Amino acid sequence: MVGMHGNEENSAALKEDIRRWGRELGFDAIGFSGTRLDGAEQTLDAWLAAGFHGEMDYMAAHVTPAGNKRALPTELVPGTRSIITARINYRPAIRSGEESVLGSTALLRRGFISADFFENLADEERAYISRYALGRDYHKLLRARLQKLADRITGEVGEFAYRVFTDSAPVMEVGLAQNSGLGWRGKHTLLLDRDAGSYFFLGEIFTDLALAPDTPVTDHCGTCAACIDACPTEAIVAPYRLDARLCISYLTIELKGSIPEPLRSLLGNRIYGCDDCQLACPWNRFAPLTREGDFAPRHGLDQARLVELFAWEENDFNEKLAGSPIRRIGYERWLRNIAVALGNAPNSDETISALRSRADHSSALVRKHVAWALARHTAD
Template identity: 45%
Template sequence: MLNGNTSPIQDDSAIAINPFQHPDDVKIWIRQQAQALGFADCGFISVDNPVFEAQMQGLEKWLAQDYHGQLTFMEKNHDKRANPALLVAGARTIISVRMDYLEVTPKPRRIEDNLRPNYAIIARYARGRDYHKVMRSRLKKLAQQIANMLPQWQHLKISAERPFVFRPFSDSAPIFERPLADAAGMGWTGKHTLLINRQAGSFFVLGELFLSLELPEDKPTSAHCGSCQACIDICPTQAIIAPYQLKAKACISYLTIEHDGVIDKQYRKAIGNRIFGCDDCQLICPWNRYAKVSPIDDFHARHNLDNSLLLDLWQWTEDMFLKYTEGSPIRRTGYVNFLRNLSIAIGNAPFAQVHIQALQQRLGKHNDMLDEHIHWAINEQLSKTGHSSI
């Protein structure tokens, strides 16, 4: 039937209106799905963004200063760091995601870890399951949801490749992860070189999803550190040598996780009772009064790793270490380096005869490297009593 203007009369309820009228609508939808999967937020950036080339200049200078220690992987794959499109053929956009990992919000601007010298301090991100697996699994789910929506987005002409291409990453490729997230508006780079978000502090991990969709980029946010340098002042080993400059090989996280072998004596007292990583520069940051508790159970502490005595962990056999660190990032230290870290922490603990006895029981049972740390720890314990060193 025609009306007076000879145009068809249609029932409004029969008209299907596609809610996706602009690529920004796609981004809104993707962000909603990401949050439903447990990601706190996400940002979008092109694989051709100039931030990658700019970061290469800073990386080359950092390497030339020999701040990277045994992080030799930073010396490789510079072509892919500068041009992430080489990592995934056909990729046009990178979605940067962040995932909160705190189980309990710490008291703001307090280093509570220092109040428990007989307990083993493990960085908060590492007390539960390995976040890399959680991150990649959920990024893959997000990509599959996106793939299911492609027919509704055909009219937007955002598909640069067919078939649809995607690949998730989580600290698993030569990617400028933090600068990428910074450029995608996920936060700003703090003076400790970690990303800070105005609504959520810095207790989160990052991941990336490469896609063969051309989506508008997000804009970076402004920095809000101001004149504050609490993170620089608090660093136990003074690894933050200047704002935005980290001497990685002096950082406790590097020393207790990445460094293999003997830890330089100049850092041992400063390590305190931290046996895997260090949260001090985050704990002192005023922005972490806004840090969020994670909704993801995998970040909850397992095997009492948030409340274990040094001597209890010192008694672990290698089989126990492998059992209790299954699916945990702590495994990457290896058993002997794990004991190395514990020996330093026990040496730094308040004097107790049981500490010396426990240390002595492991002498000669592993290797010369560990024995050297055990001797150091025993001497540290004895020095607190006025006794002579051995």
């Protein structure tokens, strides 16, 4: 029963069992933390007060008289005593390209990362999609695995109270993972591990079990500022401080309306998310590849040409991207993003003709971005 794990020795034994079950279930690492997120609420408040969250109003929601639930796990799930954080790597194997194509890429020149990650980024006629989004949506897989882990724990200790989270509730997952020893928060604000880099998903089990917290690791960013220098839109306004309104992930995924004009040319060919800060990070040079078939690129998204994707009709978008995280932005934003990328692509008859085919699209948002892109090409 729960009580039998209340002492330190039993807690340590149960933790080792949970780590082993986690490995057996396909997790790459498991860590344990308490419920305190010291300083998190002040940091979150300052970030919100600066307006860095943009249209992501959900970041400011969930405030109770006790404070923001995001920073207070026991407000989110009363009775929580320990939090189990699980990590699963997503870095997919990407088909490698011609070294010569990549020669002009500044980050590659600096020798930070392997060529395979840069193939699409360097080819402006091809779409760049964030590495985490090339395969199936991770939420279901991660949630099912966490549930299985909870079931294994129940089999050992009997019924206990728990809730499973996979980016599904106001949970400060990086802070919790940091407290559980799974890594440190890099200057790009993502969790970073010496062996695993930052290409991984996180999920949590909030539990009423008393499990001793693991020891947090120290920050190994040192004097490095590669991610800050690499960000195309200078969204990392200071170490550990991200203005989401400038972040390409926000602009291409979260933002519903128009992409601010001064930022459009900086998006390059990134049509869904951006990995530049992670690509630049030296700790990602040897980040392990995922063991999950579900995260392998689907529908050739790691090689897709912009004009091909722009030609998809709405039913193509819905069918081909069923089960993909990309589908959540909807067809209109998909076309908006590709229109911007085509505006940044080399001038060619094919590009102009693709843009013209959408110039009278029923969506004003799409028309507006297509007009901007066409103006760039016709002004050349």
